[in-house]
Amino acid sequence: MKSKNIIIVENLKKSYNKVVAVDGISFEVKEGETFGMLGPNGAGKTSTLEMIEGLRKIDEGTATIDGINVSRKPDAVREIVGIQLQSASYFDNLSVCEILELFGKFYNRTVNLKSLIEKVHLEGKEKAYANQLSGGQKQRLSIASSLVNNPKVLFLDEPTTGLDPQARRNLWDLIKDIKETENITVMLTTHYMEEAEELCNRVAIMDEGKIIALDTPDALIKQLLKRGFKPKKLRLSATLDDVFLDLTGKALRE
Amino acid sequence: MKNLSILYDLTYANLKMFFRDKSALFWSLFFPFIIIGIFGMFDFASLGNSNVGLVYSENTAAYAEPVRAAFESNDSYKFFTGTKSEELRALENDDRVVVLEFTSNNERSKVDVNVYMGKENEQTGEIITLVTEKILADVSLQMMHIELPFEVNKEVVNTNNLRFIDFMVPGVIALALMQGALFGVIGAIVGNREKGVLRRIFATPLPKSVFLVSNITARTIISLFQIAILLIFAYLVFKIHIVGSFVLVIALSVLGSLTFLTMAILMSGFAKTSESARAMVMPVQMVFMFTGGVYFDRSVLPDWLYTISGFFPLTYLADTLRDVMIKGETLSSSSIQTGLVALIVWLVILVILSVRTFKWEIE
Numbered sequence: 331m332k333s334k335n336i337i338i339v340e341n342l343k344k345s346y347n348k349v350v351a352v353d354g355i356s357f358e359v360k361e362g363e364t365f366g367m368l369g370p371n372g373a374g375k376t377s378t379l380e381m382i383e384g385l386r387k388i389d390e391g392t393a394t395i396d397g398i399n400v401s402r403k404p405d406a407v408r409e410i411v412g413i414q415l416q417s418a419s420y421f422d423n424l425s426v427c428e429i430l431e432l433f434g435k436f437y438n439r440t441v442n443l444k445s446l447i448e449k450v451h452l453e454g455k456e457k458a459y460a461n462q463l464s465g466g467q468k469q470r471l472s473i474a475s476s477l478v479n480n481p482k483v484l485f486l487d488e489p490t491t492g493l494d495p496q497a498r499r500n501l502w503d504l505i506k507d508i509k510e511t512e513n514i515t516v517m518l519t520t521h522y523m524e525e526a527e528e529l530c531n532r533v534a535i536m537d538e539g540k541i542i543a544l545d546t547p548d549a550l551i552k553q554l555l556k557r558g559f560k561p562k563k564l565r566l567s568a569t570l571d572d573v574f575l576d577l578t579g580k581a582l583r584e
Numbered sequence: 585m586k587n588l589s590i591l592y593d594l595t596y597a598n599l600k601m602f603f604r605d606k607s608a609l610f611w612s613l614f615f616p617f618i619i620i621g622i623f624g625m626f627d628f629a630s631l632g633n634s635n636v637g638l639v640y641s642e643n644t645a646a647y648a649e650p651v652r653a654a655f656e657s658n659d660s661y662k663f664f665t666g667t668k669s670e671e672l673r674a675l676e677n678d679d680r681v682v683v684l685e686f687t688s689n690n691e692r693s694k695v696d697v698n699v700y701m702g703k704e705n706e707q708t709g710e711i712i713t714l715v716t717e718k719i720l721a722d723v724s725l726q727m728m729h730i731e732l733p734f735e736v737n738k739e740v741v742n743t744n745n746l747r748f749i750d751f752m753v754p755g756v757i758a759l760a761l762m763q764g765a766l767f768g769v770i771g772a773i774v775g776n777r778e779k780g781v782l783r784r785i786f787a788t789p790l791p792k793s794v795f796l797v798s799n800i801t802a803r804t805i806i807s808l809f810q811i812a813i814l815l816i817f818a819y820l821v822f823k824i825h826i827v828g829s830f831v832l833v834i835a836l837s838v839l840g841s842l843t844f845l846t847m848a849i850l851m852s853g854f855a856k857t858s859e860s861a862r863a864m865v866m867p868v869q870m871v872f873m874f875t876g877g878v879y880f881d882r883s884v885l886p887d888w889l890y891t892i893s894g895f896f897p898l899t900y901l902a903d904t905l906r907d908v909m910i911k912g913e914t915l916s917s918s919s920i921q922t923g924l925v926a927l928i929v930w931l932v933i934l935v936i937l938s939v940r941t942f943k944w945e946i947e
Contacts, residue, residue, distance in 0.1 A: 385787060405789055413787040419779040423604040424597060435593045436788040438586050475784070 336361040336483060336515050337382060341391035344377050351377045353539035354391065359483075364509060364516040366530035368523070373536040375519040376416060376487055382517070383413050383485055396482055409437065412476030414469075416487040416519075420460035426471055427456045430478060437479040449511075450474040450504060466497030466582065470504065477508070484508070486518040490525060495574055496582050502528050524571065587791065591798050594790075598772065598802035608771065612806070616760040616814050623756075623879070624749045624822050635662045636712060637671035637683035644686035647695050647720060651684070654719045661712075672700060681705045682712045695720075749822045754905035755878035757811055761837060762872065762898055764807045765844030766851075766865045772799050773852045774861040777945060786944035796849060796942060804841045811837055827912035832920075833905065839927050840901040846934035847897070853941035872898040877906075900926045 337359035344352040352374040359365040367375045380386040382393045384404035393400040400407050420429050427443055434441035447453060450470040455463065463471060469489055476484060489505070490498040502525065508514060520526055526533050527547045534544040543550060603609060636655065640648035655661045664671070664680070671683045682705065685698040697716060701709030725732065776782050785795065818824040826833060848865070855861035875885060875893035882890055882899070893899050904923030907913040913920050 383787065385783070408787065408789040413784075415780065415784055415787065417780060418784045419776075419781050420784065421597070421601055421776070421781055423601040428597065428600070432593060432597050433788065435590050436785065436790040438590065479788075 334361045335359065336396055337365075337517065338394045339378075339382060339391070340393075342378065342381060342388060342393060343390035344374070344381060344386065345389060350539050352381070355536070355539070355541045356391075357534055357541060357544060359515060359517055360531075361515055362513060363531040364505075364518065364529050366526040366533035367517070367519040367536060368521075368526055368533050369519075369536035371521075374539040375536055378536070379485055379487055379517070379519055383411060384408060385413070409479065410482045412479060412481035412484045414472045414476045414484070414486045414489060416491070418472050420468075420471065420475070422461050423459055425457045425459055426452055426463075426474075429460060429471065430474055433475045434478045439479060441478050446474050446477060449477070449508065451500075464497075466493050466500060469493065469497075469501060473501075473504065473508075477512075480512070481514065483515045483517065486516065488519055488521065490520070490522065495571055496578070496580060498522075498525070499575070499580065500582050505529055524569075587794050590790065591794050591801070594794065594798035595801045595805075598798060599805060602768075602802065602806055608768075612764055612768070613810055613813060615763065616756050616810065617817055619756050619759070620749070620753065620814065620818060620822075623752050624818075634708070635664060635674075635680045637674055637680040638663055638665045638686075639668045639671050639683065640665070640686035641688070643688040644695050647697070647723060648684075648686045650723050651716050651719050654715070655712075675700055675702060678702070682709045684712070684716060747822075749818075750824060750910050751881070751906070752879070753814075753818050753822075753824050754909045755876075755902045757814060757837065758840060758876070758898055758902040758905055759873060759878050760810055760814065761807050761840045761901065762844045762869060764810060765803060765841060766848045766869055767862075768803045768806070769799070769845060769848035769852055770855075770858055770861045770865065772803070773849065774855050775858045777852075777943075778857055782944045792942060792944070793939070796939070800842065800845045800849075803845055804838060807841045808834065808837060826909045828908035828910075829914060832908050832915065836901065836905055836908065836924075836927075839924070839931065840897070840905075843897050843901075843927055843931045843934060846931060846938045849942060850934055850938035853938065853943060853946075856946050872896050875899070877902050895926075897927060897930045900930075 335358040339358070340356045341354045342352055342356070343350070343354050351372075355374075355378065367378065369375050377386060381388045382395070382400060384400045384407045388401050395407050396410055398406050398410075421432075424432070426447070430441050430443060430446060443456075447456060450473055452467060452470055452474065455467060460468065460471060473484075473486070473489070486505070490501050493501065505516065505518075506529070509516060516529075518529070530547060532544065532546050533550065534541045535550075536542070543553075545553070638648055638652060652663050656663060664674070666674070668685055671680060671685075674680045675683050681701065683700040685696075685700070687696045687698065688694075689696045697720065699709060699713050699716070701712075773782070815824070815826075851864055851868075852861060855864055873879075875882070875889055876896055876898035877893075878898070882893060885893060900923045904920055904927075907917065907919050907923070915921070915924075
């Protein structure tokens with residue numbers, strides 16, 4: 331993995347009506363890695379992400395993506411990033427193909443629809459309207475729409491929240507596929523530790539607007555064990571998730 | 585150039601979305617029809633009743649019949665005959681404007697004509713009395729074989745012959761333009777903002793101006809389409825024809841549409857939800873509609889309201905459209921020039937304000 335830092339965040343701050351949401355955080359994301367932001371609700375994950383994306387005004391501090399200062403040149407940043415928003419929605423009454431084509435136009439690009447639709451496994455849904463898609467399909471459309479400009483950095487904000495275990499696993503495979511085929515950096519937020527372990531090279535754990543830990547998942551677990559952590563009950567080598575998937579099958583239900 | 589091509593694609597997409605939304609399509613296209621259809625069927629001439637009661641006997645029929653015949657040749661009056669008590673009761677119940685009683689006065693071997701009228705109908709009563717006197721005078725002269733030394737010739741010439749429906753159609757066009765703009769924008773902008781569609785677009789490099797202009801263009805095309813159908817309907821069913829320039833009607837419609845669209849965009853900057861946007865739009869459109877001379881002439885308004893409503897964009901639009909469509913006025917007429925300039929001033933002010941206040945999201 332190359333060691334170039336594609337995202338550099340320095341002392342980022344954000345408050346809403348005097349309530350501090352992001353409290354002076356700094357970190358870097360390396361080119362090509364998948365970087366996870368973990369933390370409870372209200373920890374400031376989404377605010378951080380949206381400031382880096384240029385969707386939310388930065389109160390203090392700086393964020394740069396590929397050397398471009400986000401607050402100074404938000405338009406230049408938009409050209410090179412793909413953004414999947416938390417609970418995003420698309421136009422009603424436009425088909426999957428029409429939406430993707432239109433988003434391509436927003437970047438002044440012609441989209442290779444066939445390969446994009448194959449990439450996100452939406453074959454057979456080309457003519458379906460966005461409001462007729464299942465939750466998992468909607469998220470895949472959302473990811474496809476954020477790939478129309480072949481971005482250098484892909485932001486995923488809680489990509490699997492609200493999906494059933496089958497759809498969640500399906501989306502993990504999809505994200506891994508995209509990572510393998512494109513030279514893309516992924517920054518995601520999640521509530522699911524399993525998801526972070528599965529996808530992320532490094533994770534930052536946020537709480538009350540601050541980053542309280544940042545390392546690879548393995549290193550974080552080892553540090554915990556070093557501190558003398560003992561699990562409350564004996565860990566089994568399978569989880570309830572595994573039981574569920576074994577019983578209901580891995581096939582997608584949609 | 586780049587933005588023009590995006591503009592074209594986004595406008596096309598907006599049109600597709602509109603025509604695929606069947607319920608919106610139905611309401612926006614058929615609402616004006618319902619209005620025109622209903623008002624077109626109203627017979628306003630019958631609103632003020634002009635029923636005349638006649639009371640006469642065989643002895644006085646020679647005088648009463650010619651009066652009746654003379655009035656009946658004019659569609660404005662309907663005649664009823666009955667006994668005196670029946671007719672007077674009808675008069676009391678406001679079913680008659682006037683009751684004429686022809687009685688023979690044996691003492692003077694003459695016929696007495698008694699005219700009964702309600703206080704509120706004195707004017708009509710006077711007219712009917714005068715006409716009756718005239719007819720009776722003619723009848724008497726004829727009976728005496730006296731020839732009048734003069735003759736009055738009447739000739740009917742073609743005038744604009746305005747019907748209520750002719751007055752209505754330009755107003756309904758203006759109204760449809762306003763409603764299409766106000767409610768269309770709520771769906772396209774406030775609704776999509778509420779659902780998070782606009783946030784997603786905001787995450788792309790699409791300029792705000794291209795987004796707004798494409799919405800305005802699409803909506804204007806839809807409005808023109810709507811007006812075309814409306815005019816065809818009004819022509820086929822009510823035989824409405826445009827006296828003035830068709831091109832001017834279209835130009836005014838486009839200008840009006842742009843004005844109301846920018847007004848709607850301005851309002852959308854203050855509404856977080858579709859619900860609140862609707863609540864904001866309703867009073868505005870009600871005031872414009874009832875004071876803008878859409879359904880009735882503004883001269884019935886009290887002076888202060890007449891003056892204020894004269895500055896509303898809907899008033900300018902309805903008035904100029906009416907002047908062109910039924911009076912055939914052209915660009916050289918000062919009322920058209922005033923209307924055009926006023927609408928352009930409104931448009932410019934609204935564009936400046938709406939571009940400043942438009943937000944992809946309201947926090």
